[in-house]
Amino acid sequence: MADIYQASRQWQRISRDWVTAEAAVDLTDFKSGRPNHKISLWDPGSNGVRYLKTMVHNLATRLEPADWDRLRNTRNRHVGRPHAVRWEGEDICLDYLQAVLELGFLAPRTALDGAAVLEIGAGYGRTCHTLLSNHDIASYCIVDLPTTMRFSKRYLAEVLDDAQYAKIRFVTVDEVESALDGQRFDLALNIDSFAEMLPRTARGYLDLIDRCCTAFYTKNPVGKYLDPSLDGRPEGEDELLRAALETGLMRQVLDVHDSRAVRAAVPAFLTAYRPGPGWSPAADAWAVPWSFYWQVLYRKNGTADPTPAGAS
Incomplete structure (x- = not known):
C-alpha cells in the first residue's frame, strides 16, 4: 500500500529539478x-x-448595476479579441472595465449629454467608444499622434454606428494650434498619456485646456518606479526605461505598491495637473486597479456647475 502515497510523475520532476534540497538551504x-x-x-x-x-x-x-448597464450599452467590445472573462453571462476585458469605472466617476459629477468633448491621447478609442455609447455627446475631438490615430480611426469606425462616428473629429498633433484655435469644449480628457510626454508637451496641452475648456478629467500615475521585479530588466539598462523616466509631470521615483507613499504624492499630482491658477479639483480618487494611478476632475473657477440634476 505504500506505493499509493507516491509523488506523481509531474511532482517527481518538480522535486528533481526545482524543489530540491539545495534550494531549501537559502530561503532569502x-x-x-x-x-x-x-x-x-x-x-x-x-x-x-x-x-x-x-x-x-x-x-x-465589484461592479455596480450602473457599471454593467454602461458596459452592455457599449457594443462590439469583442473587436480585436481582447483577453476577456465572462461574468454572469457578460464578457468583460480590462480596457472596458476601466472605461466604465472612469465613466462611473465622471457621470455623476458633470453633464455629458450635449457636451463637446476633447480627448488628448485616445489610444485605440475605448474611452470615446464608451462615452458615445452611453451619452448623447454633441461632438468628440481626438488629438493624437498620426501613428496611434490609424488605430482609433479604424477601430471606432468598426465599433460605432455611422451617426456616432460622424460626431468625431480627428486632429493630429501638428494641427493642434490651427485646428483648435477659437474652439470651446465642455470637457477635456487625458487618460494615461500625459505621463508619457515630455514635460513641456504636457504643460502645453494643459495650457490649451486652460484656454478652451471648462472641465478636465485626467487619470495618470503619481510617480515613477524602478523595481526590476516589475519589468524583468536590471535597473537602468534599458534605453526605453531611461526614456520613460524623463517623461511626464510626476517624475519622482516611489514605491508604487506602498499605499502611504502613493497617498503622499497625491497633493503634488493635483497641483501638477491643474490646467491653470483659475482651476480647482472638484473630486479626486484612487484609480482602480493600478496602485499608483490617481484620477481627478477639475473645473474652471466661475463656471456654472455642470453636475447633472439629481446627482450626488
Whole structure:
C-alpha cells in the first residue's frame, strides 16, 4: 500500500529539478523564485494572462448595476479579441472595465449629454467608444499622434454606428494650434498619456485646456518606479526605461505598491495637473486597479456647475 502515497510523475520532476534540497538551504528569495512558483504561486513571468484574467474576474465582482448597464450599452467590445472573462453571462476585458469605472466617476459629477468633448491621447478609442455609447455627446475631438490615430480611426469606425462616428473629429498633433484655435469644449480628457510626454508637451496641452475648456478629467500615475521585479530588466539598462523616466509631470521615483507613499504624492499630482491658477479639483480618487494611478476632475473657477440634476 505504500506505493499509493507516491509523488506523481509531474511532482517527481518538480522535486528533481526545482524543489530540491539545495534550494531549501537559502530561503532569502525563494518566494519570488522557481521553487515557490511550483509549490504555491504561478510564475507571473509565464502566467501573465492567467493573472490578468484573475484580476479582471475579481474586479468584475465589484461592479455596480450602473457599471454593467454602461458596459452592455457599449457594443462590439469583442473587436480585436481582447483577453476577456465572462461574468454572469457578460464578457468583460480590462480596457472596458476601466472605461466604465472612469465613466462611473465622471457621470455623476458633470453633464455629458450635449457636451463637446476633447480627448488628448485616445489610444485605440475605448474611452470615446464608451462615452458615445452611453451619452448623447454633441461632438468628440481626438488629438493624437498620426501613428496611434490609424488605430482609433479604424477601430471606432468598426465599433460605432455611422451617426456616432460622424460626431468625431480627428486632429493630429501638428494641427493642434490651427485646428483648435477659437474652439470651446465642455470637457477635456487625458487618460494615461500625459505621463508619457515630455514635460513641456504636457504643460502645453494643459495650457490649451486652460484656454478652451471648462472641465478636465485626467487619470495618470503619481510617480515613477524602478523595481526590476516589475519589468524583468536590471535597473537602468534599458534605453526605453531611461526614456520613460524623463517623461511626464510626476517624475519622482516611489514605491508604487506602498499605499502611504502613493497617498503622499497625491497633493503634488493635483497641483501638477491643474490646467491653470483659475482651476480647482472638484473630486479626486484612487484609480482602480493600478496602485499608483490617481484620477481627478477639475473645473474652471466661475463656471456654472455642470453636475447633472439629481446627482450626488
